[in-house]
Each structure stands twice: as C-alpha cells, then as structure tokens.
Amino acid sequence: MGKLTKEEETLLSSYSATSSTKGTIFFYFNALLISLAPLYLFYGVHQMEVYDSLAVFVLSAGGTAYLLQYACKNQKRLLKHQIVMKRGPAVEREINERYGNDKKLTIKDRENRALIRKNEVADSESTYLSIFYTNTLFLTIMLISAFFLLANLAPVFNLLISTIGSAGLVAFLSTAKN
Amino acid sequence: MKFSLLILAWFVSVDASARVLIGKNMLSTYPLAHKQNVFEYQIVNIGNTSAINVELHDRDSFPTDRFEILKGSPNTKFAEIPPQMTVYHHVVVVPRNVQPIEDKNVTVDYTDSETKQVSHVSTLWYSKGRFTHYLHEDALKAVIGTSSKPFLGFAAIALPFTALSSLFYFRSKSRYSVTKQN
Numbered sequence: 001m002g003k004l005t006k007e008e009e010t011l012l013s014s015y016s017a018t019s020s021t022k023g024t025i026f027f028y029f030n031a032l033l034i035s036l037a038p039l040y041l042f043y044g045v046h047q048m049e050v051y052d053s054l055a056v057f058v059l060s061a062g063g064t065a066y067l068l069q070y071a072c073k074n075q076k077r078l079l080k081h082q083i084v085m086k087r088g089p090a091v092e093r094e095i096n097e098r099y100g101n102d103k104k105l106t107i108k109d110r111e112n113r114a115l116i117r118k119n120e121v122a123d124s125e126s127t128y129l130s131i132f133y134t135n136t137l138f139l140t141i142m143l144i145s146a147f148f149l150l151a152n153l154a155p156v157f158n159l160l161i162s163t164i165g166s167a168g169l170v171a172f173l174s175t176a177k178n
Numbered sequence: 179m180k181f182s183l184l185i186l187a188w189f190v191s192v193d194a195s196a197r198v199l200i201g202k203n204m205l206s207t208y209p210l211a212h213k214q215n216v217f218e219y220q221i222v223n224i225g226n227t228s229a230i231n232v233e234l235h236d237r238d239s240f241p242t243d244r245f246e247i248l249k250g251s252p253n254t255k256f257a258e259i260p261p262q263m264t265v266y267h268h269v270v271v272v273p274r275n276v277q278p279i280e281d282k283n284v285t286v287d288y289t290d291s292e293t294k295q296v297s298h299v300s301t302l303w304y305s306k307g308r309f310t311h312y313l314h315e316d317a318l319k320a321v322i323g324t325s326s327k328p329f330l331g332f333a334a335i336a337l338p339f340t341a342l343s344s345l346f347y348f349r350s351k352s353r354y355s356v357t358k359q360n
Contacts, residue, residue: 030339030343033335033336033339034335034336034339034340036335037332037335037336038332040328040331040332040335041328041329041331041332043328044325044327044328044329044331044332045328045329054334082210087354090353090354091354092357094354121350122351124346125347125350125351127343128343128344128346128347129343129347130352131339131343132340132344132347133345135336135339135340136340139336139340161259
C-alpha cells in the first residue's frame with residue numbers, strides 16, 4: 001500500500017473518529033476547569049474544608065474531568081460531519097473568491113485547498129460547539145441535582161453523586177448515534 | 179448550632195395514677211423576627227392510667243401585639259392521653275419586632291380517668307426569668323445566610339470557557355453561513 005498524500009490524509013482526518021493531540025489537551029483542560037467549579041461551590045456553600053475533603057475532591061474532579069472530556073470527544077465526532085456538510089458551499093465560495101483569479105492554481109489545487117479549509121472550519125466549530133453543549137448540559141444537571149434533588153443529602157455524597165452522576169449522564173447522552 | 183429550648187416540668191401526685199410531663203421545644207434553627215418560628219409542645223403521660231380533658235395553656239408566651247399566630251393555637255385541648263403515650267402540638271408564629279421576649283409559664287391541666295382528680299403541671303421552675311431574643315435576619319447573615327460569593331466564584335471558573343466557546347462558534351457560523359435565496 002502506497003504512502004498517502006497530504007490531501008488524502010486531510011480527507012481521512014475529516015472522517016476520523018479520533019481527536020488530535022491538541023484537541024485532546026484542549027478537551028482535558030476544559031474538563032478539568034469545569035470539574036473544579038463545583039468543588040469551589042461546595043467549599044463555599046457547604047463549608048467542605050479542602051484538607052478534610054481532599055480525597056473526595058480529587059475523586060470528584062478526576063471522575064468528572066474524565067467523563068466530560070469523553071463526552072466532548074464523542075460530541076465533536078457527531079457534530080463534525082454535520083458541520084462539514086453545512087459549511088461546504090460557503091468555504092468553497094470563499095476559496096473561489098480568494099484564488100479565483102490566480103492562474104497558477106489548477107482546479108485540483110483549489111479543490112484541495114477548499115477541502116483543507118472545510119476540515120479546519122468543521123474541526124474548530126465542532127470543538128467549540130461540543131465544549132459549549134457539554135459544559136452547559138453538565139452545569140445545568142449538576143446544579144439542579146446538587147441544590148434541588150439531592151439538597152438533603154450529606155455534602156460528601158451530594159458532591160460525588162451530583163458531579164460524577166451528571167458527568168456520567170452527559171457522557172451517556174453523547175454516545176447517541178445521531 | 180441548633181438552638182433548642184427544652185422546657186420540662188412534672189407534677190408528682192401521690193394518689194393520681196396519670197402523670198403528665200410537658201415539654202416546649204423550638205424547632206426553628208434560630209429565633210428570627212419577621213420570620214416563621216415553629217414551636218413544638220410535647221405532652222407525655224408517663225402514668226399508668228389515661229389523662230383526660232388535657233388542656234394546654236401558653237397564650238401568655240405569644241401576645242398578639244408582639245406575635246402573629248399563623249398556625250395552631252397556644253391554647254388547645256386533648257380529650258385523652260393514654261398511659262405511656264405522647265402527643266405533639268405545633269404552633270407557628272411570626273414575631274412582629276426584633277426584641278427579647280420573656281418565656282412565660284406553660285401549663286397543662288388534666289384529669290385522671292380513674293380517680294377523676296384534676297391536676298396541674300407547669301414549666302414555671304424552668305422558664306422563669308428566661309428570655310428569647312428574636313433577632314433580625316441580617317444579624318445572623320454571616321452565620322445562616324447563603325453568601326453569593328461561592329456562586330460568583332463558581333460562575334467565574336465555569337462560564338468564561340463556556341461563553342468563549344459559544345462566541346467563537348457563532349462567529350464562525352455567521353462567517354460561513356449560506357444565505358438561502360428564493
């Protein structure tokens with residue numbers, strides 16, 4: 001099997017289920033940040049001291065961060081294909097406007113540039129949208145469960161169930177096929 | 179720390195078989211003016227026969243110029259309290275002002291079902307000279323109030339990344355949207 005060209009690699013990456021290293025780090029950073037927010041809330045509202053509750057905090061942050069980055073990755077994969085289809089014509093128009101008068105570029109080169117650009121746009125948009133969607137869903141479920149559904153529970157159990165449970169639910173919803 | 183006021187008194191009668199104890203307990207965590215304060219009366223018959231015509235009197239503790247009584251009455255009657263049984267009575271009041279109010283004597287009159295002897299029980303020994311200070315909510319804000327600080331901190335951590343993501347998405351979407359033409 002011959003070596004893939006750059007264009008072929010770009011085309012393959014647009015359909016790839018795996019996220020790039022940069023994207024994975026981005027998702028992990030976001031997930032870690034979002035998982036720390038409920039800890040500060042519980043620290044302030046329920047007076048959970050950091051030293052006393054360190055093990056619970058670490059467990060909550062670790063579990064939540066892992067589940068959230070997993071949900072973000074899944075969500076991105078679902079969204080990327082839809083966004084590639086939607087943004088295709090606009091990206092092609094932009095490429096044609098920019099390189100339309102460039103006689104040095106062949107039609108094939110222009111198509112390749114459009115393909116690369118479509119992939120870039122879809123990748124960034126799907127990343128942003130997956131983060132926004134996952135964060136919003138997680139924070140909403142977490143706040144409702146922590147302050148309404150589990151309000152009478154002991155703070156330790158309230159924290160663990162509301163954070164890891166909400167992140168687990170978001171991760172589960174992200175595994176939908178469509 | 180839960181504020182608890184327990185008033186307990188008993189009347190010992192050599193001849194009567196029914197023996198009643200009375201307890202008054204504030205269920206609300208803190209005594210607050212302009213807020214609902216819940217009081218629970220606990221009447222226990224530790225005797226061997228029933229106490230009948232049991233009358234609870236605590237009207238003096240809640241004068242209407244100082245309290246609004248929302249639910250229950252400080253004066254109530256129970257037809258019978260069987261031996262070794264407890265009955266509960268609740269009163270919900272709203273103090274009209276921030277003020278210390280003296281705890282008055284709670285009394286219970288009852289009749290022994292067998293000997294028909296009328297007995298009287300009171301909390302005078304415990305409540306005499308005691309005051310309940312009904313405080314303004316602001317005075318306890320540091321203790322009982324939910325500060326907005328944790329929620330602001332939570333928002334400061336969680337929202338920027340989420341809001342920026344949506345901002346970048348909608349900016350890109352508006353840039354690459356195809357306008358439908360008729």
